[in-house]
Amino acid sequence: MPTLLERPISERKTSSSGIENIIRKALKRHKTPLMLIRRSALEQQYFLFRRNLPQVGIYYAIKANPHLTIIKTFIRLGASFDVASATEMNLVLSLGAKPERIIFANPIKSIEDIKHARNRNVKFMVFDNEPELYKIAKHCPKATVLLRIKVGNVGSLVELSLKFGADPDQAVFLLKKAKQLGLNAAGISFHVGSQCTNAENYIEALEVTAAIFGQAKKEELDLNILDIGGGFPIRHFDDDTHPNFETIARQIRIELKRLFDKNVRVIAEPGRFLTGPAGTLITQVVGRTFRNNKNYYYLNDGIYGDFSGIVFDHCKYEFKTLRRGQKFLSTLAGPTCDSFDTISMSEELPELDVGNVIYVRNIGAYSSASADSKFNGFASAKIVMVD
Ligand SMILES: Cc1ncc(COP(=O)(O)O)c(C=O)c1O
Known part of the structure; x- marks a missing residue:
C-alpha cells in the first residue's frame, strides 16, 4: 500500500472521520443548512489540473460556483475566467x-452584453453562428473570436451540445466570415459535456478540431487558439469506478502533442473539477415519519436550494450521516410544500431523529449556484470557507 504522499493527490481525500470532525466543529459555530468550502481543496484541484495539463491555460467557469472567496482564491492562484454574462x-x-x-x-450574447464587454475591455469571445458574428463585429469590433463546434457528449452527465455548437463542416466558412468582418478569427472551442468520464469525447473533438485547423491553413487562415472547454470529471461517490481526471488528462496530453503545433495556445474552462470536491453540504432533519414502509426524513435544504443540482445538473449524491448502526430504506425530502421537492426516494440510512445531520461531499459545483433562496421562505445554505 503506497503511503499517503506517494498516492496521486486526487486520491488523497479528507477521511470520513476528518470531515466529520470538521462538520462537528462547524456546527458549534453555524446554523444549518451550511455549505463548507475547503480552501485547501480548491488549491489542490487547481494544482492537480496544472500538473496534469501543464500546457493548458485555466479559465475557471464561474457558473459552477461564483462565490466571491472562490473567485478571489483562483485570482490569487493565477487563473483566468470564463464568464457567461x-x-x-x-x-x-x-x-x-x-x-x-x-x-x-457564452455562444449567444445579448447586444447589451456585447457592448458592455467592449466597454470593459473584454474582447475575447465565443460564437457559433453567423448572425452572432454580425452582432460582435458591430458592437465589439476587432474582438478575438473562437468558434464553438458541436462535438460528441456521449456518456457525460450533462449534454452541452444540444443547444450550442456549429457543425464542424461549417467551421472554416464561419471563421473566414469572422475575418472578413474585421474580427480576429483565432480558433476553435468545444465542450464535451459536463462530468465527462469518456475520454473518447475529448479525443474525437481534438481530431475534428485538428482537421479544421489544417483546412483553415490551406485557406490561409492561421488559427492559433484551441479551447478544450470543461467537462473534467470528479468523484461524486466513494466507490465511483469511472476513469479519473488523471487518466483522461493523460490521453488529452497525448492527443495535443500528436495533433497540434507547439505554437497553438491551449486553454480550458473547468468548472465542476475546480470547485466540486471542495464543497460539503450539511443539512439537518427537521421532521420525520414512517410511511409506505420507509422512513421519511424532511431536511432543511432541498431541490429549491442546494440540491438544485439534482434537477439542473442531473446529479446524484452520496448522503452520509454522523450516526452509525443498522440501515433502513429511507426517503429524503426538502422543506417546501411541493412534492417535487423530494431529494431521494430510496437511500439506505441509519435511524435518524429530528436534529440529526445528513451531509453530502463533493457538492461544491452547480449546487448553491442554481439555488433559489426564496421559495416558500426557506433560505439556502450559508457558505462558509474553512481550511
Ligand atoms: C461554455 C462552458 N464552459 C465551461 C463550462 C464548465 O463545465 P464543467 O463544469 O463541466 O467543467 C460550462 C458548463 O456548462 C460551459 O457551458
Missing part, C-alpha cells in the same frame, strides 16, 4: 481579474 463579467472584474484574463464563452 455581463453580470458574471462584472463580478470577476470587481474582484480584481484583468479584462484580458476573461473569455466571454
Whole structure:
C-alpha cells in the first residue's frame, strides 16, 4: 500500500472521520443548512489540473460556483475566467481579474452584453453562428473570436451540445466570415459535456478540431487558439469506478502533442473539477415519519436550494450521516410544500431523529449556484470557507 504522499493527490481525500470532525466543529459555530468550502481543496484541484495539463491555460467557469472567496482564491492562484454574462463579467472584474484574463464563452450574447464587454475591455469571445458574428463585429469590433463546434457528449452527465455548437463542416466558412468582418478569427472551442468520464469525447473533438485547423491553413487562415472547454470529471461517490481526471488528462496530453503545433495556445474552462470536491453540504432533519414502509426524513435544504443540482445538473449524491448502526430504506425530502421537492426516494440510512445531520461531499459545483433562496421562505445554505 503506497503511503499517503506517494498516492496521486486526487486520491488523497479528507477521511470520513476528518470531515466529520470538521462538520462537528462547524456546527458549534453555524446554523444549518451550511455549505463548507475547503480552501485547501480548491488549491489542490487547481494544482492537480496544472500538473496534469501543464500546457493548458485555466479559465475557471464561474457558473459552477461564483462565490466571491472562490473567485478571489483562483485570482490569487493565477487563473483566468470564463464568464457567461455581463453580470458574471462584472463580478470577476470587481474582484480584481484583468479584462484580458476573461473569455466571454457564452455562444449567444445579448447586444447589451456585447457592448458592455467592449466597454470593459473584454474582447475575447465565443460564437457559433453567423448572425452572432454580425452582432460582435458591430458592437465589439476587432474582438478575438473562437468558434464553438458541436462535438460528441456521449456518456457525460450533462449534454452541452444540444443547444450550442456549429457543425464542424461549417467551421472554416464561419471563421473566414469572422475575418472578413474585421474580427480576429483565432480558433476553435468545444465542450464535451459536463462530468465527462469518456475520454473518447475529448479525443474525437481534438481530431475534428485538428482537421479544421489544417483546412483553415490551406485557406490561409492561421488559427492559433484551441479551447478544450470543461467537462473534467470528479468523484461524486466513494466507490465511483469511472476513469479519473488523471487518466483522461493523460490521453488529452497525448492527443495535443500528436495533433497540434507547439505554437497553438491551449486553454480550458473547468468548472465542476475546480470547485466540486471542495464543497460539503450539511443539512439537518427537521421532521420525520414512517410511511409506505420507509422512513421519511424532511431536511432543511432541498431541490429549491442546494440540491438544485439534482434537477439542473442531473446529479446524484452520496448522503452520509454522523450516526452509525443498522440501515433502513429511507426517503429524503426538502422543506417546501411541493412534492417535487423530494431529494431521494430510496437511500439506505441509519435511524435518524429530528436534529440529526445528513451531509453530502463533493457538492461544491452547480449546487448553491442554481439555488433559489426564496421559495416558500426557506433560505439556502450559508457558505462558509474553512481550511
Ligand atoms: C461554455 C462552458 N464552459 C465551461 C463550462 C464548465 O463545465 P464543467 O463544469 O463541466 O467543467 C460550462 C458548463 O456548462 C460551459 O457551458
